[in-house]
Amino acid sequence: MTTTSRIAGLAAAAALTVAFAAAPALAYDGTNCKEPGVCWEPKPGYPAKDKIAGSKYDPKHNPKEVNKQSDSIKEMEARNKKRADNFAKTGKFVYDVSKIEN
Structure with missing residues (x-):
């Protein structure tokens, strides 16, 4: 293996490490959580709990x-x-x- 290919391999590994380290920063930040870990929010247009019966979301x-x-x-x-x-x-x-x- 030549020195150039080793350097290229190390550079690629370093780039992947930086990309994976930055990935959690792109995750949901939890600004509207009821409590830690409970961050579910309905999509826009999803009816309130009391209006689900009879709607297209009613199971x-x-x-x-x-x-x-x-x-x-x-x-x-x-x-x-x-x-x-x-x-x-x-x-x-x-x-x-x-x-x-x-």
Whole structure:
């Protein structure tokens, strides 16, 4: 490697170091924070909290869709209870719940 290419490499590394060191200075300065780290601000035109219902920003969550996960967790816990009860009774672990006799 020649001296010129080494100097060019060092200069490029120094330039990158300066660029990355200056990057945090370009970040949001937090002038409108409620408290440190809580600096979310809505975009201009986003409605106030009390006016979201019925607007295009209203998520309109279907309660049936929202409850799907909790329902599946309840079903999983019921299957696990059945497996554990069967294991306590027989001493054998059976994964397939349909093979467990009531």
